[in-house]
Amino acid sequence: PNDRYNLAPDNYLIIPQERWMINSFGHYDFTDGVTGYLELHYSNNRVDAQLAPSNLGVATLIATNNPFVSQPMRNLLVELDRAESSSGTVSAGSASYASAPNDGRANVTFGKRYAEVGLRRADMRRNVFRVAAGFRGDIGEASESFLTNLSYDIYYSYARSEETTILYNAISRSRIQASILRGTGGADPVCNMFGKNITAACANAIRVTATNTTRTEVQVAAANLLGDLFQLPAGGVGFSLGAEWRSANAQFTPDSFLASGDVAGFNPGLPTAGQVSAKEIFGEIRVPLLSDTAMFQKVVLNGAFRYSDYSLAGIGGV
Secondary structure, three states, rough: OOOOOOOOOOOOOOOOOOOOOEEEEEEEEOOOOOEEEEEEEEEEEEEEEEEEEEEEEEEEEOOOOOOOOOOOHHHHHHHHHHOOOOEEEEOOOOOEEEEOOOOOOEEEEEEEHHHHHEEEEEEEEEEEEEEEEEEEEEEEOOOOEEEEEEEEEEEEEEEEEEEEEEEEEEEEEHHHHHHHHHHOOOOOOOOOOOOOOOOHHHHHEEEEEEEEEEEEEEEEEEEEEEEEEEEOOOOOEEEEEEEEEEEEEEEEOHHHHHOOOOOOOOOOOOEEEEEEEEEEEEEEEEEEEEEEEOOEEEEEEEEEEEEEEEOOOOOOOO
């Protein structure tokens, strides 16, 4: 039990966050039936997260003559080296090392929490910008009894977000493997990975800072017409009819440590990007059946539809 590591004191339970936001809304009445409007938004969000030091437990090559192991352990490493059934490779992040029987290297699972490297920290900064512009207004009526109380709304909006995450005090799998093997020669070995013996020089050698960026863009253009089709005894038959176009794209860009899987302490990830667009038509109708009767104050029938045509071949029209 004394060898177990308590994560709780190091991990942030409440994540610090700082956010700044500014919004602006304006409109201009060109005529009685045409109002132009503009919406602007910007926000900056910063979050700091903290976790316990990085740990790693993977297949690792250790030289049988490593100067930091005891003689009984050295004897065990020699036996493990002899017992290897065939030649192969050991992957250590972005690097690979040859492994063969009686080559002076034993393949073992080496597990350790690298407390000397420091607490893991993630600094996440996100900027969001959005603009929407359009026209709206009242059209009036086509006739006294058909298509009355007409109004419209046409707009376009563009939104962009960009988040950069900087990951501090991660460790490099390839650097750890190299440091363990490098410790077999020279008067001043770099790393003694056994016990709590990692020096500042070793911590600097295996510590890495990783960065990833996520960018997204969303565009929407829409038009909507609404009003009353005609009149019934219980009131006007209301309708809404419109069309919309949407486009969204996103891109995730990790650095070489994350993309190659060399990082430990944070999740690796491959570069990813994609885009999807959709064209839609939609409508809604409201039919008043009864109004202000002895039994009912109001009975209304509602119906709506939406058809979407996606750019993804696996979806198509819905």
